[in-house]
Amino acid sequence: MSNLYSKELIEHYKNPKRFSKMENPDLTGVAVNSLCGDELTLYVKNDNGTVVDVSFQGSGCAICLGTMSMFIDSFIDKNIRDLFKLSENEVLERISMDSDSPRKRCATLTLEAIQKLK
Amino acid sequence: MVNSIKQQFPIFQKNPDLVYLDSASTTQKPEVVIDSIINHYANSNANVHRGLYNLAYSADRAWQEAHETVAKYINAKSYKEIVFTRNSTESLNLLANSLALKEGDIILTTKLEHHSNLLPWLAIQEKRGVKVEFIDLLDSGEMDYDSFMDMVKKEGRNIKLLTLSHMSNVLGILNPVEKYIKVAKQIGVLTIVDAAQSIAHTSIDVQKLGCDFLVFSSHKVYGPSGVGVLYGREVLLNDLPPFLKGGEMVKNVKLSSVEWNELPWKFEAGTPAIEAGVAMAAALNWLDQEIKSVGGWEQYSRNEEALTKKALDMLSKVEGIEIVGGGDKHGVISLNIKGTHPHDIASILSDSSVCVRAGYHCAQPLHEALGLPGSVRLSLGIYNDEGDIKKFIQAVEKVAKLFR
Numbered sequence: 001m002s003n004l005y006s007k008e009l010i011e012h013y014k015n016p017k018r019f020s021k022m023e024n025p026d027l028t029g030v031a032v033n034s035l036c037g038d039e040l041t042l043y044v045k046n047d048n049g050t051v052v053d054v055s056f057q058g059s060g061c062a063i064c065l066g067t068m069s070m071f072i073d074s075f076i077d078k079n080i081r082d083l084f085k086l087s088e089n090e091v092l093e094r095i096s097m098d099s100d101s102p103r104k105r106c107a108t109l110t111l112e113a114i115q116k117l118k
Numbered sequence: 119m120v121n122s123i124k125q126q127f128p129i130f131q132k133n134p135d136l137v138y139l140d141s142a143s144t145t146q147k148p149e150v151v152i153d154s155i156i157n158h159y160a161n162s163n164a165n166v167h168r169g170l171y172n173l174a175y176s177a178d179r180a181w182q183e184a185h186e187t188v189a190k191y192i193n194a195k196s197y198k199e200i201v202f203t204r205n206s207t208e209s210l211n212l213l214a215n216s217l218a219l220k221e222g223d224i225i226l227t228t229k230l231e232h233h234s235n236l237l238p239w240l241a242i243q244e245k246r247g248v249k250v251e252f253i254d255l256l257d258s259g260e261m262d263y264d265s266f267m268d269m270v271k272k273e274g275r276n277i278k279l280l281t282l283s284h285m286s287n288v289l290g291i292l293n294p295v296e297k298y299i300k301v302a303k304q305i306g307v308l309t310i311v312d313a314a315q316s317i318a319h320t321s322i323d324v325q326k327l328g329c330d331f332l333v334f335s336s337h338k339v340y341g342p343s344g345v346g347v348l349y350g351r352e353v354l355l356n357d358l359p360p361f362l363k364g365g366e367m368v369k370n371v372k373l374s375s376v377e378w379n380e381l382p383w384k385f386e387a388g389t390p391a392i393e394a395g396v397a398m399a400a401a402l403n404w405l406d407q408e409i410k411s412v413g414g415w416e417q418y419s420r421n422e423e424a425l426t427k428k429a430l431d432m433l434s435k436v437e438g439i440e441i442v443g444g445g446d447k448h449g450v451i452s453l454n455i456k457g458t459h460p461h462d463i464a465s466i467l468s469d470s471s472v473c474v475r476a477g478y479h480c481a482q483p484l485h486e487a488l489g490l491p492g493s494v495r496l497s498l499g500i501y502n503d504e505g506d507i508k509k510f511i512q513a514v515e516k517v518a519k520l521f522r
């Protein structure tokens with residue numbers, strides 16, 4: 001748990017990357033964790049199946065917002081189909097979270113936002 | 119200094135580093151309570167109200183004695199006024215279901231209620247067309263007496279029920295419910311006191327409070343979970359129809375008519391959590407002794423207030439701390455750290471074995487009224503001491519620094 005709140009994660013939480021609303025996105029994914037009220041909205045612009053622009057908005061804890069911020073730059077230039085392949089393990093490993101952490105849902109909200117893209 | 123009360127709790131003996139500051143959620147259990155449960159099953163187990171053999175008879179006795187203990191503890195006139203339910207929530211649902219409230223009747227409550235003293239009323243508002251109205255809160259979170267009096271003047275005889283939390287589970291303020299009950303009585307309004315929090319922080323005397331009904335849960339006053347109490351004045355309980363129907367609550371069943379059992383059994387349908395009811399009585403007897411040994415409830419409150427104040431003073435020195443609401447806090451402090459989500463705070467505190475609750479604490483409307491996205495809550499029990507507060511503050515400082 002202690003490794004979870006790394007300087008990096010907290011920095012991402014305080015200054016999240018690509019944190020803005022997108023005008024006319026091609027795809028939008030909204031994920032809500034109603035248990036704690038956390039929310040993420042992911043916006044994607046694609047060109048022939050390739051992500052050309054991406055941004056997100058949301059409110060929630062450091063893990064929820066920080067995780068999305070840590071990954072979002074890597075979405076650029078990816079094939080949309082590859083975006084969907086991001087796995088739970090990759091996410092948990094990146095933020096040093098155990099798979100039985102009570103906060104897992106906060107981290108996987110990023111994945112849920114991707115899955116909900118439409 | 120050795121904390122002699124902590125030594126009576128197996129959980130603290132086994133986990134000496136545990137800093138448990140979530141007693142408003144549920145309290146830890148002293149050994150005598152755990153022993154009472156073991157003893158019940160090892161020596162006295164039988165169903166209640168049924169058997170003619172000795173074991174069953176003594177289970178019956180223990181069950182009634184548990185009711186008598188609760189009656190004495192809250193100064194009810196008789197065990198007949200004490201109904202065992204599962205918890206405060208069930209007691210309040212029982213009342214919402216059984217009280218004769220009809221279209222046009224007004225239920226007065228506040229915006230600081232726990233969801234359990236809100237949702238049952240909102241449900242009958244929808245179903246039966248009664249109206250739920252809310253007494254305003256001052257900025258401190260204290261109840262606004264003027265707003266209450268305005269409603270009394272405006273709505274007068276349409277008000278049929280006043281249901282108030284005796285102590286806020288978020289703000290720790292003891293609400294002066296007696297004052298409100300007095301007014302309610304003058305205009306013939308029924309009154310309910312939700313003592314779920316206050317039961318572990320002050321003496322409860324239903325006759326002094328003057329309320330018609332009062333509810334609390336065993337698990338918040340050092341007893342086991344699975345049992346709670348509904349106190350009601352005997353004349354009122356007599357007229358109230360039962361909420362649940364089945365075994366144990368009837369005297370005479372014909373296919374054409376039934377005769378309910380006597381009070382309080384009429385409201386205790388089905389086999390109850392017998393060991394829990396008996397252990398709740400053990401908890402109250404134990405607490406009564408402990409409180410006497412510190413010099414009574416007034417002294418206990420003074421000690422608790424001093425500890426609360428110490429925590430508040432130390433917190434005020436930590437940059438970025440925002441305390442939720444004002445008023446006199448009785449062992450419960452809710453707070454936020456600027457720029458930090460309550461769930462992150464609680465998670466990080468957990469690394470230092472500090473247990474606090476984070477979120478809305480089942481009082482979302484109160485947080486909304488105060489414009490807050492939740493909070494972190496520290497709540498004291500009889501076992502907490504200055505050492506716990508110090509460890510809490512150290513952990514909070516760590517969080518504040520991390521997010522600064």
Ligand SMILES: Cc1ncc(COP(=O)(O)O)c(C=O)c1O
Binds near residue numbers: 287312335480
């Ligand atoms: C003020 C208040 N009322 C009612 C309740 C509900 O208690 P229970 O969950 O035991 O039914 C609580 C519990 O947190 C409370 O704090």
